[in-house]
Amino acid sequence: MSLSKKSIFILVVIILLSVAGCYRKSAPVYYMREDVDFSFIKKVAVMPLQNLTDERYADEIVRQTVISELLASGLVDVTIPGEVTAALEKLNIKSAASLNPDQIKQIGKLLNVQALILGSVQQYGEVKFGSVTAPEVTITLMMADVNTGTILWSVTRTLGGSSFMSRHFGAKSKTMSETVVAVVREALQTFTE
């Protein structure tokens, strides 16, 4: 093999390794009850999410995205958020972060839904990775059965960071909004697939 061919071969190998390395992704951590047939769920209510970040509207932005993605999946219908607020007020529930099984049943009955989506936003913002900053979002979502008050499905997903290609070759990196959509989509895929 001539020197130039060797150089090209080494260059290609380095590029391939780099590209492979930059696509390393962590899998979402999720739980799904195996003894439940989820086809009985026709309509869900997405509760206000708990905001564990410094970003004022992170909870509402993620909640709106969850509603859009659930509707777009075509699997379930979703109650409009105002109805959820009205139900919480009627039942005198101050925070949707810590609902007990009785409250879950009552909300389900009032809203005429089969399941509630609960959750929290743990991370929402620009994080510094070495010399660059990039968006990072972490969410946890849970689905509670309104007949029993038990958790049927839960998932935690983190996405973000600046990829190898964007740092070194100027490839397109995700915006904050794109990261939110991607993290919600990947989290819901563990349920919809």
Add this chain to the structure above:
Amino acid sequence: MYNMSGKRRKTSISVLLAAVCLLVFIYGCSGTKNYTSYTRPQFDIAGIKKIAVLPFENYTSEPYAAERVRRAVMIELMSRGVEVTEPGEITAVLRKQRIRSIRNITVENIRDIGDALGVDAVMKGSVGAFGIRKGISVTYPEVSVNLTLIEPESGDIIWAASNTSGGAGFWTRHFGVEGPTLDEAAAKVVREALDTLFQ
């Protein structure tokens, strides 16, 4: 002499090809679909002739983002032949019905608004991002919207879409080509979202 120059030419071509492949790869990374939409099955969207676009919720630090995007939605709807209720009329109805927060609007409220304004559907929306962001080497506009169309009689969501503008384009990132302004990005995001309603 001939063999040497031939080898060199082959090497140059290989390097050029590798560079082109890399550029095409990087360019390919930019083309992602950012919108999500839902249309209620068996609902005749074409039957909607008049829509009331309610004030949008603003989840950004830009004070007028919601109103700017709302105006863009109204203009886009009108340009597609849909009649839109005058915003002042909507404000009057909301005041009359003592609705302070659009976020907490119920099906009953929507029914009353629909009756009062004589519309076929009520549109709710929110703006999740609206501003100029700084990337690794460039600045770009970021706009993110969520739109929901509700049928007043049943309170059902008949259409929903969310869309977000991507970051800086390939030509802006690599060659400094001028990107869209904030309002141009907002108009594009709204247009793409509404395309899913009228497709």
